[in-house]
Amino acid sequence: MSESLGIIEPNFFHYKEDFHLESGKLLKGFKIIYETYGSLNENKSNAILICHALSGNHHAAGYSKEDQDKAGWWNELIGPDKAFDTNKYFVVSLNNLGGCHGSSGPGFINPETGETYGKDFPLITVKDWVKSQNLLREYLGLDFWYAVAGGSLGGMQALQWTIDYDEHIKKSVVIAAAPKLSAQNIAFNEVARQAIVTDPNFDKGNFHPKRGLGLARMLGHITYLSEEMMKEKFGRDLKKEKYDYGFDVEFEVESYLRYQADTFSEKFNAHTYLLMTKALDYFDPSRDFGNDLNKTLEKTNSDFLVLSFSSDWRFAPERSKEIVNALIASKKSVSYAEIKSSQGHDGFLFPDERYVKSIQTFLENE
Numbered sequence: 001m002s003e004s005l006g007i008i009e010p011n012f013f014h015y016k017e018d019f020h021l022e023s024g025k026l027l028k029g030f031k032i033i034y035e036t037y038g039s040l041n042e043n044k045s046n047a048i049l050i051c052h053a054l055s056g057n058h059h060a061a062g063y064s065k066e067d068q069d070k071a072g073w074w075n076e077l078i079g080p081d082k083a084f085d086t087n088k089y090f091v092v093s094l095n096n097l098g099g100c101h102g103s104s105g106p107g108f109i110n111p112e113t114g115e116t117y118g119k120d121f122p123l124i125t126v127k128d129w130v131k132s133q134n135l136l137r138e139y140l141g142l143d144f145w146y147a148v149a150g151g152s153l154g155g156m157q158a159l160q161w162t163i164d165y166d167e168h169i170k171k172s173v174v175i176a177a178a179p180k181l182s183a184q185n186i187a188f189n190e191v192a193r194q195a196i197v198t199d200p201n202f203d204k205g206n207f208h209p210k211r212g213l214g215l216a217r218m219l220g221h222i223t224y225l226s227e228e229m230m231k232e233k234f235g236r237d238l239k240k241e242k243y244d245y246g247f248d249v250e251f252e253v254e255s256y257l258r259y260q261a262d263t264f265s266e267k268f269n270a271h272t273y274l275l276m277t278k279a280l281d282y283f284d285p286s287r288d289f290g291n292d293l294n295k296t297l298e299k300t301n302s303d304f305l306v307l308s309f310s311s312d313w314r315f316a317p318e319r320s321k322e323i324v325n326a327l328i329a330s331k332k333s334v335s336y337a338e339i340k341s342s343q344g345h346d347g348f349l350f351p352d353e354r355y356v357k358s359i360q361t362f363l364e365n366e
Contacts, residue, residue, distance in 0.1 A: 004062065004063070004071075004075075004079065005037055005061050005062035005063075005075075005078075005079050005080075005086065006062055006063065007062065007063050007064070007065060007068065008035050008037065008059070008061070008062035008063065008064060008072070009035075009065075010033050010034065010035050010058060010059075010064075010102065011033070011034055011035065011036065012031055012032070012033055012034075012102075013031070013032045013034065013135075013136050013139050014029070014030075014031050015029055015030050015031075015032070015132070015135055015139075016029045017029060019131075019132065021122055021123075021124065021125070021128050022125045022127050022128050023122060023123050023125070025122040025123075026122075027097070027104065027122070028111050028112070030097055030103070030104040030132065031102075031103060031104050031108075032094050032095065032096075032097070032103045032104070032132065032136060033058050033094065033095050033101065033102030033103050034058050034092055034093060034094035034095070034136065035058050035059060035060065035061075035062075035072075035092070035093050035094075036090065036091065036092050036093075037060075037061050037062065037078055037079070037086045037090075037091040037093075038085075038086030038087070038088070038089050038090045038091050039090055040090040041090070044141065044142055044143065045144075045146060046088065046089045046090050046146050047089070047090045047091075047092060047140070047142050047144075047145055047146055048084055048089045048090070048091045048092065048145060048146055048147045048148070048149060048363075049092050049093075049094075049133060049137075049145045049147070049148045049149070049161075050074065050078070050084070050091060050092065050093040050094075050149055050150060050154070051094075051096075051129075051133070051148065051149070051150030051153075051154035051155075051157035051158055052073070052093070052094075052095070052096065052150065052153070052154050053150065053151055053152035053153045053154045054152065054153050054220070054273075054276045054277065054280065055264070055268060055273075055276070056073055056154065057073070057095045057099060057101035057102075058093050058094050058095040058101060058102065058103075059072045059073065059093070059101070060072040060073055060074040060075070060078055060091075060093035061074060061075045061077075061078035061079055061086075061091070061093070062075065062079075072093075073349065074093075074349065076349070076350065076351040077351055077356065077359070078091055078093075082351070082356070083351065083355070083356040083359040083360055084149070084359070084363075085360065085363075088363075089146065089147075089363070092136075092140070094133065094136060096124070096129045096132075097124050097128065097129060097132050098121060098124040098272055098275040098276065098279075099272055100268060100269035100272040105117070105121060105269065105271075105272055105275075106118050106119070106121040106269055106271035106272055106275070107269055108121075117271075118271055119202075119271050119274075121271060121275065123275060123278055123279075123282075124275055124279055125279055125282050125283070126153075126156055126157055126160050126279055126282070126283045127160060127164060129157055129160075129279070130157055130160045130161050130164050130165065131164070133157070133161075134164075134165050134168065137168060142168075143168070144167070144168045144169060144170060145161075145168065145169050145170065146170050146171060146363075147169070147170060147171035147172070147173055147363060148161045148162075148169050148171075148172055148173070149172075149173035149175070149359075150173070150174075150175065150177075151175040151176045151177070151348030151349070152175070152176050152177060152315065152345065152348065153177075153276065153279070153280055153283075154175070154177075155173075155174040155175045155176060155177030156174075156177050156178070156280075156283050158172045158173055158174050158175075158177075159172060159174050159177065159179070159285065159323065160283075160285055161302075162297070162300040162301075162302040162304070163285050163296060163297070163299075163300060166299065166300050166301050166302060167301075169302050170302060170303065171302055171303045171304075171305070171362065171363065172302045172303070172304050172305070173305045173307070173359060173362065173363075174304065174305070174306045174307070174320070174323060175306075175307045175308075175348045176307065176308060176309055176312055176315050176320070176345060176347065176348040177315055177319070177320065177323070178315050178319035178320070178322070178323075179284075179285070179286065179293050179319070179322050179323050179326070180283055180284040180285075180286070181280055181281055181283065181284075182319075185280070185314065185315075186281050188219065188220070188223055188314075189277040189278075189280060189281055191219055192215075192216035192219050192220055192273070192277060193216070193273075193274055193277055193278075195212045195213075195215035195216045195219065196209055196212035196213055196215075196216050196270050196273065196274060197212070197274070198212065199211050199212030199213075199270075202270070208265075208269070208270060209270050210265040210266075210270075211265075212270060213261075213264070213265040213268065213270040213273060214258075214261030214262060214264065214265040215261065216270075216273055217260055217261050217264040217265065217268075218257045218258075218260060218261050221257065221260050222257070223313075223314045223345065224314060224344055224345045224346045225343070225344040225345075225346060226311035226312070226313065226342055226343065226344030228311060228342045229311070229342050229343055229344055229346075230253065232342070233253075233256075234251070234252045234253040234256065235252075236251065237251065237252040237253075238250055238251060238252070239251070239252060239255055293322065293323070293326040294326045294329045294330050296326070297326050297327055297330045297332060298330045300330075300332060302332075302333075303333045303334075303335075303362075303365075304323075304327055304332060304333065304334040304335070305334075305335045305336075305358065305359065305362040306320050306323055306324050306327075306334060306335070306336045307320070307336070307337055307338075307339060307348075307355065307358060307359075308320035308321075308336075308337075308338050308339070309338070309339050309341040309343065309344070309345070309347035309348065310338055310339065310340045310341055311341055311342050311343065311344050311347065312341075312344055312345045312347060313344065313345075314344070314345040315345060317338045320336070320338075321336070324336045335358075335362055337354065337355075337358045339352055339354055339355045339358075340354075341355075
């Protein structure tokens with residue numbers, strides 16, 4: 001086990017101007033919570049931005065004062081001698097707008113009404129996130145990010161960075177992502193949203209429709225794991241030695257999913273979940289370029305590392321290869337690896353040796 005980063009204190013970026021969103025709506029300023037790991041070098045050339053996935057947040061590595069037993073969600077990849085080596089790089093991780101862990105989102109007070117935003121918090125897109133992240137870059141006094149990296153929805157942000165602010169990014173690490181969602185993925189997201197919005201508590205002033213959010217999490221979690229991993233972890237194991245012939249929990253996998261639902265719905269915001277899934281659905285950078293991904297990436301100048309995982313069926317390797325092929329067609333600098341993994345989509349969270357080495361080598365090559 002590599003050296004730990006210890007207790008990490010969060011920081012806040014307050015933006016006081018009007019922030020215009022892609023939807024045409026605006027926020028009367030916003031707050032972003034973020035953490036940093038490692039040290040910024042003298043010429044400010046070693047900063048790396050970490051973008052989180054759907055249910056992620058700013059706490060990517062180390063431990064927090066509030067929970068000193070649970071490490072950040074990417075702790076195995078961020079730290080001394082890890083994939084994102086904090087002996088070499090100044091790593092910044094934030095909670096995106098619309099989140100529920102300290103950045104402006106549904107849990108904040110709407111200055112126009114004096115009440116909690118709730119379901120009225122405006123829809124946010126990946127372009128909006130990247131725009132706010134660029135303001136954070138300016139606030140930190142950085143001319144550019146040495147790299148922007150993320151998995152899943154985070155990888156989509158890393159890709160969008162190269163399109164919208166290419167002069168402010170040197171390297172893009174796009175992990176377990178896609179150039180846009182398939183119809184199947186949009187369908188999964190819609191079922192999850194329906195589980196939330198049809199919860200009787202959703203439209204009755206209750207800010208937290210726990211049952212609906214739990215069901216959405218159960219569905220999502222199934223898609224993050226591979227069949228092989230589900231079989232390995234649970235098989236058809238029963239909690240008791242025989243069938244009860246009823247509808248309560250009998251199989252271990254049922255118990256696991258209900259536990260996931262209960263724990264997630266206690267700490268996450270249902271309205272944030274709705275916003276994040278819609279941001280996934282809307283992501284399609286080629287839409288502004290005649291639906292031509294090659295043309296979309298033609299003007300980018302970043303170096304790219306694209307990584308996928310063999311057992312990931314939510315964002316299959318073929319989707320990553322679409323990005324790679326478009327970059328090759330556009331004559332861009334791109335490296336690609338498909339990591340053999342049984343973890344499914346969640347593979348990007350675990351420190352597979354080839355996975356870690358791919359990132360380290362890409363970042364070290366000037």
